[in-house]
Amino acid sequence: xxxxxxxLGTCVGLLALWWALARFANIPAFLLPGPGAVAQTLVSQxxxxxxxxxxxxxxxxxxxxxxxxxxxxxxLVMVASRGVQRWLLPLLLLSQAVPVFALAPLLVLWLGxxxxxxxxxxxxxxxFPVTAAxxxxxxxxxPGWLDLAxxxxxxxxxxxxxxxxxxxxxxxxxxxRIAASVAPIGAIIGEWAGASEGLGYVxxxxxxxxxxxxxxxxxxxxxxMTILLWVGVDMLLKKLLHWAPDS
Amino acid sequence: xxxxxxxxxxxxHGLTLRYEGRPLxxxxxxxxxxxxxxxxxxxxxxxxxxxxxxxxGLETPDAxxxxxxxxxxxxxxxxxxGQQDLLYPWAxxxxxxxxxxxxxxxxxxxxxxxALLEAVGLAGRERALPKELSGGMRQRVALARTLYExxxxxxxxxxxxxxxxxxxxxxxxxxxxxxxxxTMLLITHDPLEACRLGHSLHVMAGQPAxxxxxxxxxxxxxxxxxxxxxxxxxxxxxxxxxxxxxx
Numbered sequence: 001x002x003x004x005x006x007x008l009g010t011c012v013g014l015l016a017l018w019w020a021l022a023r024f025a026n027i028p029a030f031l032l033p034g035p036g037a038v039a040q041t042l043v044s045q046x047x048x049x050x051x052x053x054x055x056x057x058x059x060x061x062x063x064x065x066x067x068x069x070x071x072x073x074x075x076l077v078m079v080a081s082r083g084v085q086r087w088l089l090p091l092l093l094l095s096q097a098v099p100v101f102a103l104a105p106l107l108v109l110w111l112g113x114x115x116x117x118x119x120x121x122x123x124x125x126x127x128f129p130v131t132a133a134x135x136x137x138x139x140x141x142x143p144g145w146l147d148l149a150x151x152x153x154x155x156x157x158x159x160x161x162x163x164x165x166x167x168x169x170x171x172x173x174x175x176x177r178i179a180a181s182v183a184p185i186g187a188i189i190g191e192w193a194g195a196s197e198g199l200g201y202v203x204x205x206x207x208x209x210x211x212x213x214x215x216x217x218x219x220x221x222x223x224x225m226t227i228l229l230w231v232g233v234d235m236l237l238k239k240l241l242h243w244a245p246d247s
Numbered sequence: 248x249x250x251x252x253x254x255x256x257x258x259x260h261g262l263t264l265r266y267e268g269r270p271l272x273x274x275x276x277x278x279x280x281x282x283x284x285x286x287x288x289x290x291x292x293x294x295x296x297x298x299x300x301x302x303x304g305l306e307t308p309d310a311x312x313x314x315x316x317x318x319x320x321x322x323x324x325x326x327x328x329g330q331q332d333l334l335y336p337w338a339x340x341x342x343x344x345x346x347x348x349x350x351x352x353x354x355x356x357x358x359x360x361x362a363l364l365e366a367v368g369l370a371g372r373e374r375a376l377p378k379e380l381s382g383g384m385r386q387r388v389a390l391a392r393t394l395y396e397x398x399x400x401x402x403x404x405x406x407x408x409x410x411x412x413x414x415x416x417x418x419x420x421x422x423x424x425x426x427x428x429x430t431m432l433l434i435t436h437d438p439l440e441a442c443r444l445g446h447s448l449h450v451m452a453g454q455p456a457x458x459x460x461x462x463x464x465x466x467x468x469x470x471x472x473x474x475x476x477x478x479x480x481x482x483x484x485x486x487x488x489x490x491x492x493x494x
Contacts, residue, residue: 144333147305151327152396154350162350166337243337245378 033213038220041213049202049214053221056199059115059187060229063122067183068176070123071130079138080160092131100124100186104193113194121193122186126179130172137171138164170244173237180233184226254399254430255315255324256281257302262311264297270455271297274311277432277449277458281316284423284431284468286445287458288438288488294456295434296330299404302432303327315400326398328406332389334377340364341373344391356395363391367421383414390422401426403433407440416472419443423469438484442477444468448484452491459487 015035021027022034029037042049074092078085104121111117141164149159191200199218206214257279264271271294279285289295300306302313304322315321334343344363345355364373367387377385386407393401406422407415423444435441441448442464450459462484465476 142333144329144331145335147300147303147329148327148333148346149350150305151303151325152347152350153323155352158350158352163335166335169337243376243378245336 030210030212033216037213038216041217042220045214045217049199049217049221052197052199052202052218053225055115055197056184056187056191056222057225059118059190059198060122060183060225062115062119063186064126064179064183064229066119067123067126067179068130071127071175071179072134072172074127074131075134075138076160076165078135079164092128095124096128101189104189107190108194113196117193118187118190118195118198121190122183125182125186125189129178129182130175133175133178134168134172137168140171141167170241170246173241176233176237177230180230181226183229184222188222252324252399254281254428255317255319255321257313257321257400257430257432258316259298259302259313260311262298262301262313263309264294264301264306265309266297272451272456275456275458279430279432280446281430282428283446284426284433284444285461286433286435286441286448287451288435288441288448288484289451289456289491290488291436293451293453295436295451296404298451299402299432299434303402321400324398325400325402326393326396328389328393328401328403330405330408332377332382332385332409334385334388334392336377338377339373340369340375340377340380340388343377343388344395346392347396360391360395363394364388366394366425367391382410383418386410386414386418387421390418390425394425398429400430401432403431405435405437408435408437415440420469427468438481438488439472439477441484442481443470443472448480450484450487450491452488459491462487 018032019035022029022032033041074088078088100121103124104117107117107120111120145163145167146159149163154162187198188200188203191198192204195201199222202218203215206212206218257277259275259277262275263273275298277285277287277298287295287298297306301308301311303325304313305327313321315324335346338346341357341360341364342349342355344360345357348355361370361373364370367390369384369387369391372380372384375384377388380388386409389406403422407418410418419440420443431444433441433444445464446468447461447463449461451457452459462480464470464480466474470477
């Protein structure tokens, strides 16, 4: 019960604070619209907002899927071959040394205003936490499990596939949870750098026209989407990792 | 159930292992006669586990060989039981028992695995995950897994040390009964366990470690914990262990 009530209480508290600030702190509505005004905008512009939210959601989902696949693949390849690991690991670290934000305009220039540049941005944000967590998990297999498999005559491939991979799934899950919470950042940055639709595009436009209520409405939708995505991923992982001793 | 192949004797000659330049043991020799159980006792850190790991092919000695007395390859005829149950947490009891088959890409023999689970007193628990089983039950699954491998040589590294006294005594009886007739090398720090399960015992002590003369216990394993000859041997062993410690 408290698992539902506590976050709900936090939300109501924040809403009350927001309402009180907007109502009593003498902040003009074009700087901070109240929760009521934002709710009204959400309703009156629902069609427009929902259409753009769907675009962003698609970018996030594709980015999360591809980023996870790519990240998991990198981790597996690095564990399977020490030679590849020696080349790939510095490359991966280098990819994180370049701020992803700085790449956004370049990606838009190369891939255009459409979906591809945003999905790639999301992939760039996501794959590293997935790779790092999964790679770490793959390397930290309980030594006894490996010994047992060796005495049973398992091949290297069988050990990687049937022991190390399975044992690394909880770590992979931890990476995926982080990825799910940062995925929207990639998509939104991509939209800010150049787009013709999506919540990031809506926010940028609304900001330029001082339509702060529309900006807030888009922000609320984005936050709701991020939370739902995280909860969905979390529920899926709990179901898949039901065997883990701490789940 | 099919007949286990005739067990070979186990010969360890001239084993030397250095750890950080310091010899753990030098020129160590041990014979385990076919179908017999030899127990090796010693304080922790004396090199018992390393010796067993060398016998299991998990570690390479600096010098010396481990071979079967019939001249045939030893590795495919060895089953290994480690200090913990080493059940894979993602696999159900039945899948843990048939682990060897699945790791080698063979078809698991479910009927035989079910019969073994019944033999260790776990009928009806084949679908249980390791986290749903008690320590004693998990060790029973590990024993069924060892029996499923059906190897004529069994190496055991303090397999029951993590269990409480009563469960340990039950597991010793069960293991000795079900593994009877195989060539066994048992590492333990528990004199009672050595006396109950071993046809003969050696104390391993010193730096570098040496093996003391064989001590034989009258009667056939598993001996009753209150057997008079056993209690006598246990006292003798304890004296030898204390002498090895320089006490």
